């Protein structure tokens with residue numbers, strides 16, 4: 504779950520990126536986050552990952568007030584959050600397997616455990632037969648699925664996606680969305696930031712709309 508309780512974020516530049524924002528996302532929910540460029544979407548995701556800290560209010564993730572997480576606890580917190588980017592950010596000089604395994608290696612998972620988790624994640628996104636391939640040899644949609652496998656390999660409770668379908672055509676976007684839906688049904692809280700209004704309108708999910716750092720629709724439990 505993700506809860507924002509009257510959260511404001513002012514950057515050192517004096518810019519107010521979020522203003523008194525309250526929202527609640529249940530476990531197993533899939534929610535879209537939208538709004539104009541500069542509305543505060545990335546800032547909201549950064550607060551959840553503790554890449555930035557709020558100026559006021561409380562951010563609670565999986566029942567934990569993030570203000571109480573410090574030092575080494577931050578890396579541990581991030582292990583519970585999978586992140587999918589628009590441009591995949593894959594390493595093209597490594598195999599698909601290595602790309603998915605890398606964050607697990609960094610997090611200190613045991614080798615045997617890593618093999619199991621990487622193959623389970625590749626299986627979920629339908630790419631088990633491509634584990635030895637180089638990402639460059641894959642289509643755009645397949646590369647995005649490798650990015651999703653990498654994000655879920657540590658079995659995070661929260662999945663954040665920043666424009667995950669930005670470079671994909673409608674059919675591939677629908678495939679990617681079906682994967683996100685499957686993860687939410689399996690108990691993962693999924694939050695997808697996107698400008699893709701066509702995609703959003705086709706789907707029956709709650710939409711959080713930000714305008715100048717404030718929520719104009721969809722906060723839930725307000």
Ligand SMILES: Nc1ncnc2c1ncn2[C@@H]1O[C@H](COP(=O)(O)OP(=O)(O)OP(=O)(O)O)[C@@H](O)[C@H]1O
Pocket residue numbers: 514515516518519520538539540541542543544545546547
């Ligand atoms: N590190 C920073 N320092 C100062 N201002 C920032 C910083 N990061 C973001 N901002 C400002 O905060 C506001 C919100 O930015 P944010 O990146 O969260 O918006 P966004 O909705 O993600 O935009 P986009 O859709 O273009 O990615 C913007 O006015 C931006 O210029």
